[in-house]
Amino acid sequence: MSGEAGKAVDGHRGFLSENQSDVGYQCTKSADGRKTATWQVDIGQILPVHHVIIYYSTSDRDGSSFRSQMCGFSLYISNTSKNFEDGKFCDHAYKIKDSTKNISCTVSGRYITYYNERRSDHRYSNCSTFAHNDLCEVEVYGCSHLGALGVNCTVPCPGYCDYCDENGTCLSCKNGLDGHFCNMSELNTLGHSDRIRYSFPFSIVVPVVLVSSVGIVVLLSVVIIQRKTILKQRKQDTDREKYNNFISQADNATYDTILKRDSYGYEEAEERYQTVL
Structure with missing residues (x-):
């Protein structure tokens, strides 16, 4: 049947290798008058993909008339057929210079999706009025087995x-x-929301630590001042005790009497000196 989706993966790039024409019924052909056009292929399992080559349909040698239909397309690689836009976005093109596109997209996936659209809220330049997916061939290159x-x-x-x-x-x-x-x-490897939920409460802990640090510094200062006061008082008490002991010992002390000498050459020879302590 002409235009069926499987034509894009049948191994034939077009009617002629240099002219990707749909005359030979070797290309897909989407319905006319549509605002969206989607083509998807399942490569069988999740595999490492390196690049995808798209051969779009041309009507003549330079392919100019069909480039406006290719304008605005997007390419996705996903692990599921539904919600393919949640997969890897590979390319999006408006200015189409060649009907053959080689798109590098290094990701692992199972479904290759070609999607085109014409949105009412967007102004398209050099694009066709409606969306199309007239693909002659889509070739996927990568590794045919996992883990490589x-x-x-x-x-x-x-x-x-x-x-x-x-x-x-x-x-x-x-x-x-x-x-x-x-x-x-x-x-x-918690998710971002989990990291926020289980993150360290710096906004609470930091002020508490700062206040505690100030409190500890103040407490240490008070302890040091009190210790100095106590040591000073003890020294004064010790000095007072030593002084009192000295006075007590002085009161009870006995000294040798220093005998006076006779005074020679004085008239009052018999006068005696007082005892000197």
Whole structure:
């Protein structure tokens, strides 16, 4: 049947290799007068994709008349057929210079979706009035098995990756692990909302710590001042005690009597000196 969706994956890029014409009924052809046009293919399982080549239908040698229909398309790669817009957005094009598009999109997925639309709230330039998906061929390139990457798909994904992108970043992990290399447990990779919910309450703790620190400094200052006062009082008491002991000992002290000498050459020879303490 002419224009059926499977024509875009039948291995034939067009009626002629240099002229992707739908004359040979080798291209899909969407209904006319539609505001949206969607084409999707299931590659069988989630696989690492590197790039997608789209061969759009042309009516003549330069393909100018069909480029306006290709204008405004978007390409997605997703793990589910529904809600494909939640998957990886690969490309969006308005200015179409060539009916063949080579789109790099390094992601793992199962469904390739070509989507075109004509929105009433958007002004389109050099685009057709209605949306179309007249595709001659869609070719998907990547690795045909999980857990591999690289040009020849010979480099294994790191650690516990189910599959990864061309940079070795894990896109799905085994055993409930998480992280770019599947080397982190789930507890270490809480979502943003969880991190907010379980985050440390700095707004409460920091003021408390500051007030407590000030309180501790004040308390230490008071203790130091009191200790100095006590030590000073003890020293005064000790000095007073030593002084009193000295006075007490002085009152009870006995001294040797210093005998006077006779005074020679004085008339009052018999006068005696007083006893000196």
